[in-house]
Amino acid sequence: MTIDQIALLPTYVAAATAVLVLLADLVAPGRLGAVVGTTAFGMVATAGTAIGVGLGLGDAGRRTAFCVGPDQCSLVADPAAAAVGAAFAILALGAVALSLPVLRTGEVPVGEYCFLLACSLTGAVVLGGARDLITLIVALETLTLPLYLLVGIRRGATAGASAAVTFFVVSVVSTAVALLGAALVYTATGGVHLADIARADLAVPELRPLLKVGMVLLLAGLAFKVAAVPAHAWAPATYDGAPLPVAAYLSTASKLGGVVALLLVGVLAGGPVLATSGLTLAVLAVLSMTVGNLVALRQRRMVRLLAWSSVAQAGYVLAPLGALLATGGRTTEAVALAVAATVAYALFYVILEFSAFAAVVAVRGSADGGEIADYRGLARRSPWLTAVLVIALTGLAGLPPGLAGLFAKVAVVRSLLGGDAAWLAIVVAINAVIGLAYYIRVVASLFSGSAEPAAVTAATTATTAGAPATPPAPATTTTTVTAPAIAAVMAPGAAPVRAGWPVAAAVGVAAVLAVLVGLAPQGVLELAAFFTP
Structure with missing residues (x-):
């Protein structure tokens, strides 16, 4: 077995970040600056190392580790893996910047929070270079496991604990399904490396149905990470119960990780049963975009609307890949176009979703996302x-x-349309029109008038401890209302919004990327070419 230490360097840096965060919290307990500074430095170093390894590959184009054959490697360092590692490090750094308001309040223990975030980043860095089913699933779970604790880490928040349990239970079931699928694929092909599965020669015809069932189960289990139907019900409750910065990281990093895993399994390992893999992803895409958009129409809370929107967006992400594989990936051009569309949409979604959550954090601070009505007059x-x-x-x-x-x-x-899937293009177009309704409704509320004072008075009166319902008091009467009740109703309030500079920087960078990346789409397509087998 050969091991190239340079290929493992980004993983070492990410893991070292987690260890250094623990040491910083031990040496300077409760010192926010020391712990957060160590975390941010480690994440910047991880992104820089990943980019440096990617740029320094030279003519070989890749480095490998844990190899038992020419193309039987468990970990590969190539431009695609470098891009994935850098993207996750930047997302984690943005999550740290957004977390400063909630960390300053003391609601969240800073040491544990930053350590779990660094552990999640370690799994994400490994995921980009995974080339066998075992490494892929372990990396994906390492990315996800710390998020269970981060969702419920806020002290005294019962909603967070409930959301964490929901997330954990659904995740365990989905992981079990994916592992069963991986076991069936191994039984049918005799290999766990993606290259071995792709070129498997099924001399025994009876094994082909077993491989098809295994691939369907594996893809369905991985679809949990992108919140695709039917493994989607965890997303609204989890996003709404988690601290807002955690929800921002979860909605983007988990989605990106799921897309990477589906690309690796569907494109690199789906050779013998491309049509089955494609049909599975196409069905998941149609169900996800339809269910997500229809349920989002009825949402009144901002984070829940973004969560159901992310379910619909998962359908748009999966649609090109499903259409390609369902037709057997007949040409290299079709493969390149579908993979480019999937990667491009995933990248654009991550930037836009993180921008939306960053703005919500800047408005709400350490509070939850609130009702859509709270954003009126923003x-x-x-x-x-x-x-x-x-x-x-x-x-x-x-x-x-x-x-x-x-x-x-x-x-x-x-x-x-290029993959002869006009019916799926029509479904995408119809769902895009449905999605306009709730997005435009939220945008319109930002420019509408603020809530009437009477509504505030009624709401605050209802929040007083054990107070029975009473008619409105005359204008000359003074009513005593507790400060928490006022904060709960008035947030974000009529006062100007004041975000700290780290939050403001994260918001600004995300917004600029959302515009500039849209102005340079060809660069995204060229980046997507790295993922084309």
């Missing part, structure tokens, strides 16, 4: 945050000025 209180939310939401809807989302929708439809 355009007058904070025009720049309103601009970020508008860019993010219209981009997710596929409208300007969110050019990234507009290009992503066009790329998906074009790939479907």
Whole structure:
């Protein structure tokens, strides 16, 4: 077995970050600056190392580790793996910046929080280079396991504990399904390396149905990570119960990890049963975008709307890959177009979704996402945050000025038409129109008038401990209301929004990326070419 230590360098740096965070918390307990500074430095170093390894590959184009044969390696360092590692490190760094308001309040233990985030990053870095089923599933679970604790880490938050349990139970079931699928694939092909599975010569015809069932189960289990139907019910409760920065990281990193895993399994390992894999992904895509959009129409809470929107977005991500594989990937051009559309849409979604959550964090601080009605009149209180939310939401809807989302929708439809999947392109177009309804409703509320004082008075009166319902008091009467009740109803309030500079920087960078990436779509397509086998 050969091991190239350079190929493992980004993983070493990510793991070392987690260890250094523990040491920093031990040496300076409760010192927010020391722990957060160590975490941020480690994540920057991880991104830089991943990029450096990717750029330093030279003519060979890749480095390998844990190899038992020429193309039987468990871990590969290539430009695609470097891009994935750097993307996850940047996402984790953004999550740290968004977390500062909630960390300052003391609701979340800073040492444990940063350590779990670094552990999740370690799994994500390994995922990009995984080339066998065991490494892939272990890396994906290492990415996900710390998130169970991060969702429920806030002290005294029963909603967070409930959300963490929901997330854990559904995840365990999905992982069991994926492991069963992997076991059946190994039984049918005799190999766990993706290259071995792709070129498996099934001399025994009776093994082909076993391989098909295994591939369906494996893809269905991995679909949990992208919150695709039927493994989607965890997303709304989990996003809404988690601290907002955790929800921002979970909704983007988990989705990106799931897309990477599905690409590796569906494209690199799906050779013998491409049509079965494609049909599975196409069905998941149709169900996800339809269910997600229809349920999102009825949402009143901001984070739950973003969660159901992410279910629908999972359908758009899976559609090109499903259409390609269902037709057997007949040409190299078709493969390149479908993979490029999938990667491009995933990248645009991550940028736009993180922008939306970053703006929500800047508005709400350490509170939850609140009701959509709480954002009424935000355009007058904070025009720049309103601009970020508008860019993010219209981009997710596929409208300007969110050019990234507009290009992503066009790329998906074009790939479907090029892959002779016109019926799926029509489904995507219909669901995109349905999605406009709730995105535009939220954008319109940002520019509408604030809530009436009477509504605030009624709500605050209802929150007083054990107070029976009473008619409104005359204008001359003074009513005593507790400060927490006022904060609960008035948040984000009529006062101008004031976000700390790390949050403001994260919001600004995400918004700029959402616009600039949409202006340079060709670069995204070239990046996607790294994922083409």
